[in-house]
Amino acid sequence: MSTAQSLLQWVGAALLCVAVIVVVRTATFPSYQTRPPPCNATDQDFIPATRARLDRLSQAVTFRTVSYEPGRGTPEELRKFLAFLRASFPALHASPLVTREVVGNFSLLYRVQGSDRSLKPALLAAHLDVVPVTEEPGWEAEPFSGQQKDGFVYGRGTIDCKHNVLGQLEALEFHLNRGHRPRRALYLAYGHDEEVSGHYGARKIGELLEERGVKPEFILDEGLTVTKGVVPGVGKKVAMVAITEKGYVTVKLSVRVKGGHGSMPEKESAIGILSQAVTNLERNLQPNLWGSGPERDFAEHLATEMSLLPRLLTANLWLFTPVVRWVLAQKPSTNALCRTTTAVTRFNAGIKDNVIAPEAVAIVNHRVHPKQTIQEVLEHNLKVIDDPRVKMEVVESLVPAPVSPSGPESAAYMAIQESIQQIYPDSLVAPSVLMGNTDTRHYWNLTSAIYRFSPNVMTPEDLTRFHGVNERISVQDYERVMNFYFHLMRNVDKPLVVRRHEHDGDL
Numbered sequence: 001m002s003t004a005q006s007l008l009q010w011v012g013a014a015l016l017c018v019a020v021i022v023v024v025r026t027a028t029f030p031s032y033q034t035r036p037p038p039c040n041a042t043d044q045d046f047i048p049a050t051r052a053r054l055d056r057l058s059q060a061v062t063f064r065t066v067s068y069e070p071g072r073g074t075p076e077e078l079r080k081f082l083a084f085l086r087a088s089f090p091a092l093h094a095s096p097l098v099t100r101e102v103v104g105n106f107s108l109l110y111r112v113q114g115s116d117r118s119l120k121p122a123l124l125a126a127h128l129d130v131v132p133v134t135e136e137p138g139w140e141a142e143p144f145s146g147q148q149k150d151g152f153v154y155g156r157g158t159i160d161c162k163h164n165v166l167g168q169l170e171a172l173e174f175h176l177n178r179g180h181r182p183r184r185a186l187y188l189a190y191g192h193d194e195e196v197s198g199h200y201g202a203r204k205i206g207e208l209l210e211e212r213g214v215k216p217e218f219i220l221d222e223g224l225t226v227t228k229g230v231v232p233g234v235g236k237k238v239a240m241v242a243i244t245e246k247g248y249v250t251v252k253l254s255v256r257v258k259g260g261h262g263s264m265p266e267k268e269s270a271i272g273i274l275s276q277a278v279t280n281l282e283r284n285l286q287p288n289l290w291g292s293g294p295e296r297d298f299a300e301h302l303a304t305e306m307s308l309l310p311r312l313l314t315a316n317l318w319l320f321t322p323v324v325r326w327v328l329a330q331k332p333s334t335n336a337l338c339r340t341t342t343a344v345t346r347f348n349a350g351i352k353d354n355v356i357a358p359e360a361v362a363i364v365n366h367r368v369h370p371k372q373t374i375q376e377v378l379e380h381n382l383k384v385i386d387d388p389r390v391k392m393e394v395v396e397s398l399v400p401a402p403v404s405p406s407g408p409e410s411a412a413y414m415a416i417q418e419s420i421q422q423i424y425p426d427s428l429v430a431p432s433v434l435m436g437n438t439d440t441r442h443y444w445n446l447t448s449a450i451y452r453f454s455p456n457v458m459t460p461e462d463l464t465r466f467h468g469v470n471e472r473i474s475v476q477d478y479e480r481v482m483n484f485y486f487h488l489m490r491n492v493d494k495p496l497v498v499r500r501h502e503h504d505g506d507l
């Protein structure tokens with residue numbers, strides 16, 4: 001036998017081995033999906049989306065509680081919104097069990113007293129402010145009308161996240177009206193400037209709770225949602241519970257040149273030099289790190305539920321990680337899980353048509369992958385810009401959030417998962433990474449169990465409604481939101497026990 005023939009035989013044998021491993025792993029990959037526990041709720045335990053409840057959500061949208069910049073919001077609208085909330089939930093506000101505090105002038109902190117002091121409190125969070133409405137045309141209803149149309153409530157805040165504020169308050173009001181006396185204390189924390197980083201709202205709430213020595217069992221804030229048709233290869237609904245958040249670093253790039261008369265330009269302008277730098281950043285993205293951080297768990301939790309090809313890839317990440325990386329990088333929503341993203345959000349230069357701009361400035365907003373450091377992000381930028389005329393300064397930064405426990409070893413995570421499955425019995429639940437930030441950044445010192453999840457459904461078509469045009473929620477979803485919080489309040493109103501992994505007892 002020639003050397004070439006024997007080499008060929010070896011290669012063939014190796015390929016066969018790999019194929020066998022791939023097939024065996026695909027067939028035997030463990031399922032992480034648990035069946036929803038039976039829900040003992042009766043008809044009387046259901047909060048229907050009545051006209052009054054829908055109207056309250058609609059009215060909430062009419063308050064233009066817009067945050068523009070840190071410290072620059074809409075105080076009068078916030079004041080009116082706070083008064084509206086107080087008037088809309090009379091049982092809760094009159095209850096001797098509930099205390100209400102206004103923190104940082106406009107943020108709200110409610111505490112519902114629990115009868116069992118041995119139980120650590122739960123904390124549900126959301127925010128009162130919204131992002132501005134851009135000039136973009138295409139709204140099918142006026143953005144601050146709260147108009148109800150074709151089974152939807154339209155307007156800013158309907159999915160980010162007045163639905164969570166109102167949904168939580170409706171659930172608590174319903175609970176108290178039925179004479180419920182909670183065992184576990186419950187906090188509701190509503191910041192008023194989350195959309196601009198929560199420096200005057202959630203930060204103050206976090207400091208206050210820390211001062212008071214409050215150590216919640218868990219915190220649940222807005223976050224990822226139930227998705228339909230968003231996760232590649234999975235047909236069922238997927239509820240994505242974020243167990244961490246990407247970090248961020250915002251950098252300012254600037255170029256200074258000599259100004260002068262537009263009729264006698266130098267070879268290169270500040271605008272041209274900066275444009276090149278920005279183009280270099282967009283053409284040479286930060287490295288694709290998919291699979292090296294907590295986003296890998298997300299895929300592995302869903303592997304057994306995927307159609308054949310994605311299942312085969314996900315069950316064999318030891319071999320196919322590069323393929324999965326390439327596939328996920330193709331769409332903005334999945335690319336966000338792959339890497340530190342690079343968004344050029346501002347570009348300013350020039351003052352007059354015939355004056356050479358002496359300075360050009362760009363702002364670049366990076367969302368940092370959990371496995372990358374801010375230093376590494378900056379080094380990458382400097383390397384690809386490769387031009388000493390471009391000055392780079394860090395405007396603001398935040399490291400990726402600590403990763404909260406998930407799975408059967410975390411009782412709080414399981415209580416959230418069970419509540420999701422009671423409302424969405426046909427859904428899969430998986431831990432994930434939030435690509436944006438929430439007010440929980442100010443709560444890191446309070447507990448290590450921080451989750452981010454909003455209980456409404458998003459389809460691929462809905463993704464651009466978030467901070468975009470035609471933000472809306474369906475009546476059915478809003479009903480699910482209220483009932484999710486109601487179920488969660490019931491499910492956590494007892495000692496939470498860690499369930500040992502099923503196989504542990506086999507030993």
Ligand SMILES: CCCCCCCC/C=C\CCCCCCCC(=O)N[C@@H](CC(N)=O)C(=O)O
Nearest residue numbers: 194195197223224225230231333334436437438
């Ligand atoms: C495998 C597919 C993954 C795609 C999942 C898409 C699911 C979409 C669901 C919700 C979108 C969530 C977007 C995150 C927003 C976080 C909140 C936010 O906007 N925060 C601001 C302000 C701040 N606090 O810093 C932000 O700029 O991050």
Ligand SMILES: [Zn+2]
Nearest residue numbers: 127160161222
């Ligand atoms: Zn939000």
Ligand SMILES: [Zn+2]
Nearest residue numbers: 131160195467
């Ligand atoms: Zn937002």
